[in-house]
Amino acid sequence: MKEKRFWLRTVILAIMLAAIGYTIYSNVFVEKKAIQVGDSAPDFVLTDLNGNNIQLSDYRGKGVFLNFWGTWCKPCEKEMPYINSQYNVYKNKGVEVIAVNVGEAKVTVQTFVDRFQLTFPVVIDQQDQVMNAYDINPLPTTFLIDKDGKIVDIITGTMTEEDVKKHMERIKP
């Protein structure tokens, strides 16, 4: 009888603890995002400024530094030159950069790209499809994707050149 009561209480408490633990964990300690570190990066295909299709799955075997940005976003503007200069170092080491613009006019994006002489592919997400798939908010957000297409890390907010270098190092195949 006493045994039975002990186990009954233990089981009830354990069930409640598990439920509460899960709720609080999934709410507070996990970003409420459709996409998370460790997931495989959703494939996408977008057109760059030169009219070439850029498809993420074609980049298997290389690290991908996937940056979401807008021309009006000051932190994005600040980190763009850093990304550009580190790209020139790391592209020979198997790290690619794809910069996804969040659906601005092509003219606006082109002006920006020319101004900073960006050499990596810049694609425009005209229909917000890729933004939805990657659940983007806020800008800038950068996904570090390894050679197997897994998301290694998600970085929101601006990066220093040192940060960019460090992150590219992480996804070097």
Next chain:
Amino acid sequence: MEQVKCECGHVNPIGTVLCEACGKPLEEVPVLLDMRYEGSARRSQTYNKTIIDKIWNFFSSVKVGVWLIVITLVASAIGTVYPQQMYIPPTVSPAEYYEQQYGLLGKWYYALGFHDLYSSWWYMLLIALIGVSLVICSLDRVVPLYRALNNQRVTRNEQFLQRQRLFSRAKVEHDETAWRNIVDKLTKRGYRVREENGNILAEKGRFSRWGPYVNHIGLIIFLIGAMLRFVPGMYVDENMWIREGEMKEIPGTNGKYFLENQKFIFEVYEKETEKEAFQAAIDRIGSGMMAKNYQTDVVLYERIGPVVAGEEPKLKKIKSFSIRVNEPLKHDHYALYQVDFKLDELKSMSFHLTDKQTNKSFGTITIDLIQPEKEYDLGNGYKVQLLSYFPDFYFDENGNPNTRSKVPNNPAFVFKMFAPDRPKGEVSFTAIRQTIEPLGNNKYKMAFAGIETRNVSALTVRRDFTLWILGIGGAIFMIGLIQGMYWNHRRVWIRRINDEVLIAAHTNKNWFGLKKELEGIFHDTPFVMPIDQADNRS
């Protein structure tokens, strides 16, 4: 297991105040008995051996439960002192905002998570602990109460009877007819009458005693439903802005559904068009001041084939629908609700390429403000190039033209105008009511020729698989409430001891009602109506 044996022979769990069977007080008790939980042993109070028992006993205390509720209430109240995060300007960082606006208090307000109260871990924990308290308190009380009510005997201990609130004792001649009469009257009033050795227990509405526990079950189910919202896929709550003529992926559907906005309609009540009956009301508010309809005419499409984000989707039309307030478009458990709108967003702007001197126009260009062209050829050697485009123009802190967003709220352009007599082109910066010629005086200008606008509609995307659980929880909650509120658990004991008749009665609420009922029963009988001993004492 330790137990207490009553003199009537019934064996009670330790901690029992009133014997489950005969009602004899087993401990020192006040003159009038406290009938809560029938004097049963609240299970937890008794054993305190293992850590599990200790935790269990902590939550079994109603006092603890009440404190949890009080703390939650106080926290909720504090959460209303400064605005919640969703109400502060979206452009500022909350960490800075609260400190700047409200000083040190604001800093702590933010640090402790009051700025987003419902999502702060400790608030959720409080709610969860209330849930735990609810489960354990209920379990610890409902089981012994059930036992006590199930084990109660017809013949009750004398002490139990005379220490009931309603009680009488009198010498009454034994009269079988009068006795039968009482039984009949009780039965007629819905009592279930049990007889044993010439004693009576009449009982009705025991079902009311389970009300609070049914109510708690409802609450627990409700909490489980609320918890399930955090399970991926159970709950979708997204927002989308969609312009007239635009086709967009519906967020939250994983790229499966697309929506086309054909038209947004905003209507108001106007004097001329409404029926006679509405005229007075319209006069009072003003013609054209009261919204009548917000409506988005949409077409829903489903994507065919595998989802690759960004790819031009192959679409199959599902249906056309007019979304209005409270009339959502429903499909595949998704619902699209009308929530907001923006009238007359700029769609395109037109300019004439004009000779400043003669005002002669050499053609008109119309610029799509979402996707402008790089170059507009007007023929005869006249053309206009778009060097830069700022949809939401302002001068930034360095004095450079920049854009605040991608929404065409305040478009500005850098044009390069080519003419046969200006083959190298002239550069002009053109914004609304503003033209700058950065490279000196131009011969030509872009003269404003008109705008086109369109409306933008905001929709909420909802999918909620927890709703039916919340509904069931709420319904059970109400059933429990009604059960406990509108029924009373009433009992009447009649016991014959030698030539005396002892009558006692108890109800869990509404003593007035019980007394009225007893008056009706004992009126014109040899028996003495029980007296309210609580009245006598005061």
